[in-house]
Amino acid sequence: MVRWAWRRWQGAWRRWSLWTLLVALVAAMLVTVVWLAGRYEASVVQSQLERDTADAVADLRTALARNLQNIQALQGLAPGGSQWQVQAGALLREHRELVGIEWRDRALNVQAQAQSPFFPTRGERGNSDGAHSDTALACANAGRLSGAAYSSSYFQPQGAGLGVEMMELCLPLSTAGRAGGYLVVTYSLQNMLTELVGHNLTRRQEVSFTEADGTRLAMVGAARRGTRMFTAQQLLDLPGNTLVLRLDGWHAAPSLFPNVLTALVTAMSIALVTVVAMLVRDNRRRLSAERELGDALAFRKAMEDSLVTGLRARDLQGRITYVNPAFCEMVGFSPAELLGQSSQAPYWPPELAEEYWHRQAVRLAGTAPPREGFDSVFMRKDGTRFPVLIIEAPLINAVGQHTGWMSAFIDISEQRRVEELSRASQERLQATARLATVGEMASLLSHELNQPLAAISSYATGTLNLLEVGPGSDSAALQAGLQDARTAMQRIAHQAERAGRVIKSVHDFVRRRDQAREAVPAQELLGDVLPLVHLQARKLGVRVQVALEPGLQPVLCDRIMVEQVLLNLTRNAMQAMDDPAIAVRVLDIRVRRAGSNAHSGWLEFSVADCGSGITDDTARQLFTPFFTTRPEGMGLGLSLCRTVVEQHGGFLGYGPHTPRGTVFTFTLPFARPAPETH
Structure with a gap:
């Protein structure tokens, strides 16, 4: 009986061992096939993307060289002449990647220019004369290389928070063997990708210029299609500048099975391990979610402890649901004293409580803009007041519902103090300048006042002489003397008024008053x-x-x-x-x-x-x-x-x-x- 049980146990053990070995072999084969198929398809996609990148760089080099030849044709024309303007305008219309063409003298001052009709006004940077840093560096490289040189890219604002990345080409001009200036051509990186890169590439993937750290400067191409991304980069080495051309291709998961029969056989083979695989996957997902949740909580806690900006969250009824340590330190209250407060916060100054309550009611009613910044005054627990800058935004949960308001608070006490010191210092400098101006005018005043004072003295002396009438004078002579005396007194008054106006002008200029x-x-x-x-x-x-x-x-x-x-x-x-x-x-x-x-x-x-x-x-x-x-x-x-x-x-x-x-x-x-x- 014992021997039979032993043999039965050995048979069962052999069967389970064989099944386990078979399942392990099938699973290993399936994993190997899946891995090899995925690697092969990924390598094919990556190789194709590398070839597309190399082709795109070759297209860009060819197009830039062709543009350079067309631009060099402008050297034979008179700069700024009508024919030069016609040729430059035609070149800009034919090549939309070109934004503008400028002829500059040796000091980099603009002498003639043409603007692309397909591009908005380039703004303050593009129209200004003088040696801009990027332009000056490119032209210096062009002069050193005796040929065309490119500048590094720069951002050109276009209004409404938008803009484009620009790059400039500087081509030295020569007349009879002497340097005669430069041709400065502005490229739009966005238009370069649109016009110079093959449309078959941009339809299938994203094409972009990037910096060395991966920051995108310009991008065109198709939107994301698939779950896997393949990336290829190629350097576009230009004289004076190097750009990184990046192609991102989005693809669906690689095809694992070549035909239906193999798929059915494989599906039957993996049926034995499906349940175990699902359990293992679910367990791993749960453990991964727990680790991510723990990391997120630790990251949030570290971020809250490092912030100097106060944060506060309120629900739709105005109750405080969250405050960070920086906010508690700012107002001097603990979280237990703040959480749940709604009608009147303890950090509101009593004299401003009604105004703040009305402002909170407007915010909670939803009539205020969704995001705004405004100044306010808060009160610490010890009663001291301090100014703060408040920025509020709606609080949206994971399902897109509006659940309250999130506010950020910045203590601007030090900023206000610095602004006041700066204003006082500016006023002192202005007063010093006015006093210095008056000091320089002191000598002029003495010269200017001498004339009316001398005239007043002369008229006064003449008047005294007229008033000394002899005893034998008749009435006619007396009347004539009085008339002359009256005229002299009027001129004395006029000269005195003139001197007063001069002194009043200086007095009004020197006296200090508040700015209004x-x-x-x-x-x-x-x-x-x-x-x-x-x-x-x-x-x-x-x-x-x-x-x-x-x-x-x-x-x-x-x-x-x-x-x-x-x-x-x-x-x-x-x-x-x-x-x-x-x-x-x-x-x-x-x-x-x-x-x-x-x-x-x-x-x-x-x-x-x-x-x-x-x-x-x-x-x-x-x-x-x-x-x-x-x-x-x-x-x-x-x-x-x-x-x-x-x-x-x-x-x-x-x-x-x-x-x-x-x-x-x-x-x-x-x-x-x-x-x-x-």
Whole structure:
């Protein structure tokens, strides 16, 4: 009996061993077939993608070389001429990857340009003269290589938060063996991929230019199709720049079985291990989900502990459901004291509680914008107040439902303190500049006041002589003497008023007051500074010309600060003409609307002189604080002028004045009319 049981156990063990071995062999064979099939198909797809990448790079090199030949044909034309413009425009229409063509002189100043009709205006960077860093580097490489050179790519904003990546080609020009300038051609990386890469490639995969770290600069191609991604990269080596061309191909899982019969046999073979495989898979998924959940919780905790920005979450009823440690440290309350609060938060100042409650009600009602930032004042647990910047956004759960609001809080106490210090420092510098200006005018005042005071003295002496009437004088002589005395007294009053106006102009300019912007006509701004301008102009022999465009609207500005800008610019202009070699000394002051549009919102002031102009060395440091070309100067005038103009939202610049000299120009915004009340 025992022997029979032993033999039965041995038979069962052999059967289970054989079945187990068979299942293991089938599973191993299946796994091997699946692995080999997947590797083979993946290698085929990857090889094809590598060939497509190499073909795309070859297409780009060929197209760029062809474009270079077409661009070189422009060298034989007169720069800026009509034929050059026609040829450049035709080239831009035929090649949409080209955004613009510029002819620049050796100093990289734009002499002629053509813009692609298929591309919006390139903006402030593309239209500006001068040696931009990317353009200057590309042209320097082109000069060193004696051939075409490319710049590194840069981002060109297009408005509404959008933009494109650009790259520039610099081609040196030569006339009779001498350098004659450069042809600068701007490429759009997006259009290069669209126009120069074969459409059969972009229909099947994504084609993009990337940086070395993988950041995408431009991308075209098909959307994602499949569950596996294959990537191939190839360097597009250009003179002066190297781009990385990347192709991403999305494919479905590789085909595992070549025919239906093999699929059926394999399905029958794997039926034995299906249940075990499913259990193992489910167990692994559960363990993986638990590990990922633990990692996510640990990551969130570490992130919360490292943040300096306060975070707070509220539900749709306004109850606080979450606060991070930074927020608790900011207000001085613990999470237990904050969670669940709804009607009145403990960090609201009592005097502002009603206002905050109304703002919270508006937010919870859903009538406010979904995302906004605003300043507020919070109260710490010890009662101290501090300013905060609040940014709120809807809180959306995993299924897309709106469950509350998430708020971010930034303590801006230090920022406000720095802004106040900066404002006070700026006011001190402005006051110093005004006092320095008055110090320079002290000698001019003494000269200017001598004339009315001397006239007053002369008229007073004459009046006293007229009043000394002899005893034998008749009534007619007495009346004539009184009339002459009355005329002399009127002239004395006129001269005294003239001296008073000079002193009042300087007094009004020097006195310090708080900044207050108001609507001021341009005539009043000039009228307040012209007495001081004429004061110095008469001493230096300068003729002052003033031209105002009719019908100008008032500008919104700080009167005193803008008057200081005008006075500094006119004083600098007259000092630039203080040279015996300059025979004609004319100071030209003009006021007109900025731009050609009559409804432009800006007013342009220009101050032109007939001096010797500004050298390149001086131009590089012209607006640097404490830089001056005069031994007695402080070097603060132009720096403060630019600061004042930029604080008003305007722009201060300069340029050459025809036939000689320099013209400084700045803009100020028009004052908007007050809204009508009903």
